[in-house]
Amino acid sequence: MNRFCYERRIHYYETDAMGVVHHANHLRLIEEARVAWLKDRKLGSVHYPHANWHLAVTSSGVQYLKPMLFDQLVRVEVQVKREGIRMFFRYAVFCNQELLSTAETVHVPLNEKLKPVKIPQELIEGLEKEPWIETWPSSLSESPKKQP
Amino acid sequence: MNRFCYERRIHYYETDAMGVVHHANHLRLIEEARVAWLKDRKLGSVHYPHANWHLAVTSSGVQYLKPMLFDQLVRVEVQVKREGIRMFFRYAVFCNQELLSTAETVHVPLNEKLKPVKIPQELIEGLEKEPWIETWPSSLSESPKKQP
Amino acid sequence: MNRFCYERRIHYYETDAMGVVHHANHLRLIEEARVAWLKDRKLGSVHYPHANWHLAVTSSGVQYLKPMLFDQLVRVEVQVKREGIRMFFRYAVFCNQELLSTAETVHVPLNEKLKPVKIPQELIEGLEKEPWIETWPSSLSESPKKQP
Amino acid sequence: MNRFCYERRIHYYETDAMGVVHHANHLRLIEEARVAWLKDRKLGSVHYPHANWHLAVTSSGVQYLKPMLFDQLVRVEVQVKREGIRMFFRYAVFCNQELLSTAETVHVPLNEKLKPVKIPQELIEGLEKEPWIETWPSSLSESPKKQP
Numbered sequence: 001m002n003r004f005c006y007e008r009r010i011h012y013y014e015t016d017a018m019g020v021v022h023h024a025n026h027l028r029l030i031e032e033a034r035v036a037w038l039k040d041r042k043l044g045s046v047h048y049p050h051a052n053w054h055l056a057v058t059s060s061g062v063q064y065l066k067p068m069l070f071d072q073l074v075r076v077e078v079q080v081k082r083e084g085i086r087m088f089f090r091y092a093v094f095c096n097q098e099l100l101s102t103a104e105t106v107h108v109p110l111n112e113k114l115k116p117v118k119i120p121q122e123l124i125e126g127l128e129k130e131p132w133i134e135t136w137p138s139s140l141s142e143s144p145k146k147q148p
Numbered sequence: 149m150n151r152f153c154y155e156r157r158i159h160y161y162e163t164d165a166m167g168v169v170h171h172a173n174h175l176r177l178i179e180e181a182r183v184a185w186l187k188d189r190k191l192g193s194v195h196y197p198h199a200n201w202h203l204a205v206t207s208s209g210v211q212y213l214k215p216m217l218f219d220q221l222v223r224v225e226v227q228v229k230r231e232g233i234r235m236f237f238r239y240a241v242f243c244n245q246e247l248l249s250t251a252e253t254v255h256v257p258l259n260e261k262l263k264p265v266k267i268p269q270e271l272i273e274g275l276e277k278e279p280w281i282e283t284w285p286s287s288l289s290e291s292p293k294k295q296p
Numbered sequence: 297m298n299r300f301c302y303e304r305r306i307h308y309y310e311t312d313a314m315g316v317v318h319h320a321n322h323l324r325l326i327e328e329a330r331v332a333w334l335k336d337r338k339l340g341s342v343h344y345p346h347a348n349w350h351l352a353v354t355s356s357g358v359q360y361l362k363p364m365l366f367d368q369l370v371r372v373e374v375q376v377k378r379e380g381i382r383m384f385f386r387y388a389v390f391c392n393q394e395l396l397s398t399a400e401t402v403h404v405p406l407n408e409k410l411k412p413v414k415i416p417q418e419l420i421e422g423l424e425k426e427p428w429i430e431t432w433p434s435s436l437s438e439s440p441k442k443q444p
Numbered sequence: 445m446n447r448f449c450y451e452r453r454i455h456y457y458e459t460d461a462m463g464v465v466h467h468a469n470h471l472r473l474i475e476e477a478r479v480a481w482l483k484d485r486k487l488g489s490v491h492y493p494h495a496n497w498h499l500a501v502t503s504s505g506v507q508y509l510k511p512m513l514f515d516q517l518v519r520v521e522v523q524v525k526r527e528g529i530r531m532f533f534r535y536a537v538f539c540n541q542e543l544l545s546t547a548e549t550v551h552v553p554l555n556e557k558l559k560p561v562k563i564p565q566e567l568i569e570g571l572e573k574e575p576w577i578e579t580w581p582s583s584l585s586e587s588p589k590k591q592p
Contacts, residue, residue, distance in 0.1 A: 012331060013172060013324045015165035017218055017492065019345075020558070022161050023501040024475070027468035028309045035308060035367070048461070049315075049366055057467040061505040067558055070165055070345055071331070114464070114511055160479060161472045165344070167493075168410070171353040172327070175320035176457045183456060183515070196313070197463075197514055205319040209357040215410055218493055219479070262316070262363055309468060311461035313514055318457050366461055 004040050006033035006076040010068050020067035027060055030091040030103050033076035037089075046120045047109070053117050055087065056110040062103040068093070074100065081132040082124065085109070085116060092137035102137055152188050154181035154224040158216050168215035175208055178239040178251050181224035185237075194268045195257070201265050203235065204258040210251040216241070222248065229280040230272065233257070233264060240285035250285055300336050302329035302372040306364050316363035323356055326387045326399050329372035333385075342416045343405070349413050351383065352406040358399040364389070370396065377428040378420065381405070381412060388433035398433055448484050450477035450520040454512050464511035471504055474535040474547050477520035481533075490564045491553070497561050499531065500554040506547040512537070518544065525576040526568065529553070529560060536581035546581055 008029075016022040021029075034055075038044045048054045068074060077092045091103040111117045133139050156177075164170040169177075182203075186192045196202045216222060223242045228235065239251040259265045281287050304325075312318040317325075330351075334340045344350045364370060371390045376383060387399040407413045429435050452473075460466040465473075478499075482488045492498045512518060521536045535547040553561045577583050 011324065011328055013164060013170050013327055016161060017163035017165070017167045018498050018500070018554075018556075018558075019165045023504060024161060024468050024471035027471065028307070031309055031468070032307055044367070054462050056462070057508055059505070059507045060467060061503070063503045064501055071340070110462075112462075114462075159472065159476055161475055166350050166352070166406075166408075166410075171356060172320050172323035175323065176455065179320070179457055180455055192515070202314050204314070205360055207357070207359045208319060209355070211355045212353055219488075258314075260314075262314075309460060309466050312457060313459035313461070313463045315461045320457060 004037050004078055006036045006078070007073065008032070010070055010072045010074060012070050014068075015070050018067075020069060023062065023064055026062050026064070026068075026093070026101055026103060027105075029074070029093065030062075030076060030089075030105065033078055033091060034089055034105070037078045037080070041126050043123055043126045046123045051120070053109045053111045055107045056114070057105050058086070058108055059106045060103070061105075062101060064101050066095075066098060066100045068095070068100055077137065079132055079136055080127060080130050082119065082127045085119060087119070087127070090136060099137065152185050152226055154184045154226070155221065156180070158218055158220045158222060160218050162216075163218050166215075168217060171210065171212055174210050174212070174216075174241070174249055174251060175253075177222070177241065178210075178224060178237075178253065181226055181239060182237055182253070185226045185228070189274050191271055191274045194271045199268070201257045201259045203255045204262070205253050206234070206256055207254045208251065209253075210249060212249050214243075214246060214248045216243070216248055225285065227280055227284055228275060228278050230267065230275045233267060235267070235275070238284060247285065300333050300374055302332045302374070303369065304328070306366055306368045306370060308366050310364075311366050314363075316365060319358065319360055322358050322360070322364075322389070322397055322399060323401075325370070325389065326358075326372060326385075326401065329374055329387060330385055330401070333374045333376070337422050339419055339422045342419045347416070349405045349407045351403045352410070353401050354382070354404055355402045356399070357401075358397060360397050362391075362394060362396045364391070364396055373433065375428055375432055376423060376426050378415065378423045381415060383415070383423070386432060395433065448481050448522055450480045450522070451517065452476070454514055454516045454518060456514050458512075459514050462511075464513060467506065467508055470506050470508070470512075470537070470545055470547060471549075473518070473537065474506075474520060474533075474549065477522055477535060478533055478549070481522045481524070485570050487567055487570045490567045495564070497553045497555045499551045500558070501549050502530070502552055503550045504547070505549075506545060508545050510539075510542060510544045512539070512544055521581065523576055523580055524571060524574050526563065526571045529563060531563070531571070534580060543581065 014021045014025045072095050075094045079090045081088050085108050087107040089105045093101045109117045109119055162169045162173045220243050225240045227238045233256050235255040237253045241249045257265045257267055310317045310321045368391050373388045375386045381404050383403040385401045389397045405413045405415055458465045458469045516539050519538045523534045525532050529552050531551040533549045537545045553563055555561045
């Protein structure tokens, strides 16, 4: 698959009194990247609002390495795998070559009554094509150093 | 009717890089006050999630007079009137005796398909008992000066 | 001046339980457009974080005409004028040819201690070139009907 | 130490199109609880805005067990420990006796230039008095079942 990345500038309203992006807003940025990834893989139409279920988040984790600043251009890289009904997303947020944060979210498909549903076959097949590197993104940030 | 006010401290995540509450968050604070006002008047049960409609906002306006700061204890005062299907809320946000901001929102009741519905009789009757002072809150802030 | 517009998709986290963008998030969308406008006019560097002041909001108003929905591609058009120390921004948010909302914000330049400062000459001159149409955006939405 | 808990109702603006609190807003709720805990322990004055440093978040994790709903009364319980310069907070969010989510955040004290500073002696001593139960909150939720 082609390498995916999601890019945008940091908004002023995302900052807090410390002058950096508030830590809760990292989860919003990676949600944007997740939605964009699904679209990029032509899988956006399998879920809400096009289908009767959501990709509910069952857990999230973020490691804040460097502050994100107003107007900074950030880039989110994504990798995804599936195990049974659960989907695992991992994210690495960069500004240029600098790694600002890493994150992971786990998802299950829930219908409008918040009951688990089957992952559509289309999505299962889409996910099978995706690479998953256990040491990512550390593997990612090391490569540019080795091969400049 | 008894005088209503809604009180809480400013949260850290509401601040922005200028060290003050971001202006968009004022609309959230007054939404909290609006919901609390409906509950105080025993009208909370007339709308979502207890009934099949929402009090949709059709316009909002905020005048930012003084900054709101992290951990500040703020107090929102509310007045309400109805004209036909529309409900008008006005808000004044204070810290102690200092007026920090004023705001107004206009609402219409919409069902889940975003179509206008009738205002329930219970709510109409509840609103009839409420005073509406056109010059409020300037009338409010002047009183303490005149009668100290 | 060239016609400016700011375009992006609606994020999932901007929606609320009514399935539409929460009304407070409109102020965030138009802030993005305002920042992008300043950059487009090469005026981004006159204020925070490049200079020691912010474009503080002293009032805001939003008219919510149609709901904004998840994943919708919206377009914000902007017009600006200056009167003394105050800057007036007006916004019109469209999805295709449909006007979803209009808004206005008023700003004054404040330094880090929240004291008013002079508007930089560069910004004054930049603003002088901008057209201001009092009937905008209604003038805007009428044109396509007349000349289809 | 006395048992601490932070309680408030869920706000409408915290919900998303699935009708539940958006997962990013859990980090905001537990931030409120963290700030309230520091105040409860008379430690609020050791950090921003009373002192020249912030309790920056270096990592966060949330386990979303049950949805939080508009107007629900939720209760956040907190436990804290320190290891060197790092402070570990753990959170359990309940509605009545039902555990809705658990979370953890790790913090280091950073000054205004985002450089690490020493944890004030007052805070170190305050933290020494706090119990830390490794199996918490599962230990917490089991107790009521055993001794009803």
